Amino acid sequence: MGITRVLRIANSVFRRKLIQLCSKGQVSFSSNVLVDNGVVIRCTDGGKVHIGSGVFLGRNVMIVSRGAAIHIGDRTHVSHGTTVVAKSSISIGDDGLIGEYVTIRDQDHAISKGRISHQEFAIKPVVIESNVWLGAKVTVLRGSKIESGVVVGANSLVKGRLASGAVYAGIPAKRVKVLSPD
Template identity: 30%
Template sequence: MFLKIFNAYRRKRQLAVLKNHPQSKLGSIKIGDEVKFILDAEMKQMSVGKSVNFRDNIHILVQRNASLVIEDRVFLNNFCSVNCLDQIFIGENTLFGENVKLYDHNHEYSRENGQLTVQHSRFKTAPIYIGKNCWLGSNVTVLKGVSIGDNCIIGAGCVIHKNVPPNTTVLHRQDLIFNAH
């Protein structure tokens, strides 16, 4: 009983974060347990349409000068993460399976004298566009600079690092080989 009350309190707090941010526009949304919105005070915008459903354990990050637009009737299943340092657009009637990750950025890195140096707080960014009527299966990762056209299906486990034309199904092929002993 206590956990149910505590989770209801946390949901109200997260809704207050969204409603009170001057650059945030909200339609009718439903949020589950353990949903976290981290909105920079200087973000460009966060717009969420009507009938958007955030299930449990969702993480949404919108940084300084970044823009996140989620159109009407979008569904984000459990454990999804949207990390916006530049610009992310999610079209209407789009469905995310569990554990979908969006990253519109990548760490800057260099190689000098055979040594790799990764910058933990410097990034290269490029927008992500996901069209309307798309379905991203469980464990899909979408990387910076990608555009996914309307009416696409992205199969479970795919890492999308190139543009996907409209009306396309993307599958991750992996052969399982069984050898008898």
């Protein structure tokens, strides 16, 4: 048995384990995707996940699509402990860096009178364009749009639009520096 056959068998077994909670066709991988231990990709209610070519998914990354579309662009690095959860859509562009323990969600609970456990969800798509760096423990909330060439400092909270070519930090994230063009 040649090494190519062994790798094909291992890849087949690995993919079944990785996406065991998804139906056939709900998760698509492009070429050269690297996946570390403990990665979970879960699709429910017809949700779909696409992982672009050259993507790295670090240890214990969790991606959950609940009737939503999640797209991770080519050559994006998703560090360990990151959580991506969608009920509408989350799009992450090419050539991104996502630090450790980042959380990206397109939904949260609506707040009104009555029992908290029976509240509806407030849902708005999230767009993270290409060439974006999210530092460790950044939280990206529903309805956020992070334009290309943005750096977000560690422990920041993103809600709304972050314009391209700048560094943002804080709670909520505010522009702290304009990046010089190349």
